[in-house]
Amino acid sequence: MGDDFNALLTKVAAHLAERDATLDTLPVTPTLEAVHAAVAALPPALPQTGLGTGQTLDYLLSSVLPGCLTAQNGPRYFGFVTGGVTPAAQLADILGSGYDENVQVTLEDTSAATAVEARALEMVLDLLEIPRDTYAGRTVTTGATASNILGLACAREALYAASPHTAPGYSYAASGPPSNMPSPPIVVLGIHPHWSIKKAAALVGLGNGPTVFHSLPADPEDELDIDLPALRGRLVAERAVGRGVILTYGLGEVNTGGFGRRLPEVAELCRQHGAWLHVDAAFGGFAGAVPALRHLVKGMDMADSLTLDGHKWLNVPYDCGLFFTRSAHALPSFLGPSAANTPAYLAAAEATIPSPLTVNIENSRRFRALPLFASLLALGKDGYADIVQRNVAFARRVAAHIAAHPKYELVNRSPAWLVNDVPVPLNIVLFRGAPGTRFDPHGADAHSRLTAAINGTRRVYVSGTQWGGTGAVRLAVSNWRTGEDDFDVVCAVLDEVMA
Numbered sequence: 272m273g274d275d276f277n278a279l280l281t282k283v284a285a286h287l288a289e290r291d292a293t294l295d296t297l298p299v300t301p302t303l304e305a306v307h308a309a310v311a312a313l314p315p316a317l318p319q320t321g322l323g324t325g326q327t328l329d330y331l332l333s334s335v336l337p338g339c340l341t342a343q344n345g346p347r348y349f350g351f352v353t354g355g356v357t358p359a360a361q362l363a364d365i366l367g368s369g370y371d372e373n374v375q376v377t378l379e380d381t382s383a384a385t386a387v388e389a390r391a392l393e394m395v396l397d398l399l400e401i402p403r404d405t406y407a408g409r410t411v412t413t414g415a416t417a418s419n420i421l422g423l424a425c426a427r428e429a430l431y432a433a434s435p436h437t438a439p440g441y442s443y444a445a446s447g448p449p450s451n452m453p454s455p456p457i458v459v460l461g462i463h464p465h466w467s468i469k470k471a472a473a474l475v476g477l478g479n480g481p482t483v484f485h486s487l488p489a490d491p492e493d494e495l496d497i498d499l500p501a502l503r504g505r506l507v508a509e510r511a512v513g514r515g516v517i518l519t520y521g522l523g524e525v526n527t528g529g530f531g532r533r534l535p536e537v538a539e540l541c542r543q544h545g546a547w548l549h550v551d552a553a554f555g556g557f558a559g560a561v562p563a564l565r566h567l568v569k570g571m572d573m574a575d576s577l578t579l580d581g582h583k584w585l586n587v588p589y590d591c592g593l594f595f596t597r598s599a600h601a602l603p604s605f606l607g608p609s610a611a612n613t614p615a616y617l618a619a620a621e622a623t624i625p626s627p628l629t630v631n632i633e634n635s636r637r638f639r640a641l642p643l644f645a646s647l648l649a650l651g652k653d654g655y656a657d658i659v660q661r662n663v664a665f666a667r668r669v670a671a672h673i674a675a676h677p678k679y680e681l682v683n684r685s686p687a688w689l690v691n692d693v694p695v696p697l698n699i700v701l702f703r704g705a706p707g708t709r710f711d712p713h714g715a716d717a718h719s720r721l722t723a724a725i726n727g728t729r730r731v732y733v734s735g736t737q738w739g740g741t742g743a744v745r746l747a748v749s750n751w752r753t754g755e756d757d758f759d760v761v762c763a764v765l766d767e768v769m770a
């Protein structure tokens with residue numbers, strides 16, 4: 272206590288300003304020594320007498336943060352798909368913490384917060400040119416995993432309610448598993464699903480083992496898409512025994528950034544056969560922000576439920592995800608309290624905007640829509656289209672460089688992905704060392720060694736992955752800051768690690 276909050280706030284602001292000015296040149300990761308030093312300097316236990324705010328802040332700045340990821344939101348962190356944070360989003364996030372509003376209930380005469388959230392969700396649909404009434408059920412979540420959980424939960428409710436083995440309108444949420452269902456009662460089908468779909472299936476009580484979760488055969492001409500005749504056959508067979516089907520479709524495959532092209536046909540089949548279509552477009556959905564790339568996400572408006580991430584390509588801070596479903600009632604029917612149990616403070620607020628706690632996993636929740644709203648407003652449609660376009664152009668430029676490099680091989684190679692002869696449809700480049708180099712791909716751990724060598728420079732950060740039975744280095748571009756100079760750094764690092 273007694274610390275001068277104003278002075279400390281100025282200190283934090285100065286630190287963030289300095290960081291912002293140097294982020295382009297900061298090493299992407301801390302040294303091993305810095306990480307170990309930060310861990311070693313952790314207090315062994317809760318102090319009896321606290322350090323006070325000023326001393327704690329000094330300790331964070333001098334001891335803790337130097338041992339954490341120094342520039343994950345910088346321009347050359349190409350691991351996973353992380354995005355960065357736009358200036359408007361960063362400032363709004365600081366303000367959101369300062370106000371610390373608990374955005375869980377719509378109180379129309381008391382706070383505009385849920386109206387801000389609702390408008391932010393509408394603006395995301397505007398960005399992707401999806402008519403707002405396509406997805407009347409919407410909420411801001413903690414990320415794509417939470418959105419996938421909601422999607423599978425909506426699917427579960429809808430499939431049990433429509434099952435020939437249950438009474439009409441049966442609710443799993445209300446009554447638990449019914450007794451007279453085929454085993455398993457619902458299967459989850461997909462191709463190359465993101466791992467979080469399996470997590471979601473386990474959490475909502477569907478199961479995620481081999482009897483429930485089935486990989487569909489790939490289209491013989493497109494390894495990223497589902498074989499349609501096989502899907503049709505499967506849907507017919509499951510319907511004949513009254514088993515529910517959830518089809519999960521990844522729009523933007525996470526290893527390759529590639530897209531199948533048959534989502535509209537898949538959606539039509541699901542509709543015909545009563546299957547629930549959940550589209551996970553966490554990062555790839557934002558191809559819809561760019562007219563020249565929009566064909567990649569054709570059918571994104573045909574899902575029963577849709578996942579998008581805010582903290583990836585929208586470049587807003589962790590954590591922020593988006594969930595959309597067709598019906599405004601799909602969520603409140605099982606997440607909200609039933610009328611009889613509705614607490615008075617909710618009953619009083621029969622609002623046009625549903626209270627977030629009735630459509631979301633959480634009850635109490637931060638005002639995470641504020642940075643999203645601010646960033647959308649600051650950049651507009653053109654600003655976001657520009658980020659996506661520049662990131663994709665950067666990835667394609669790196670891919671062309673690698674394809675022409677005698678010591679590297681591009682692994683994005685499926686002819687189905689070729690867009691105007693560019694093998695990288697979006698923002699992810701997969702590559703490995705060429706035969707005969709230090710990282711000859713026949714060595715079992717070659718791609719891990721190559722990933723470690725690149726990351727060891729601390730100037731570029733990439734991830735390792737497996738694709739098509741081979742190990743590969745994965746470089747994903749999703750940060751608004753990534754620019755021309757960064758291309759030169761990537762080229763220099765690629766040469767350096769091969770020398």
Ligand SMILES: *Cc1c(COP(=O)(O)O)cnc(C)c1O
Pocket residue numbers: 352413414415416417465467521523525551552553554580592
């Ligand atoms: C990142 C990602 C997820 C998981 O998202 P989180 O925001 O980390 O929860 C799910 N699906 C896809 C396709 C992703 O890229």
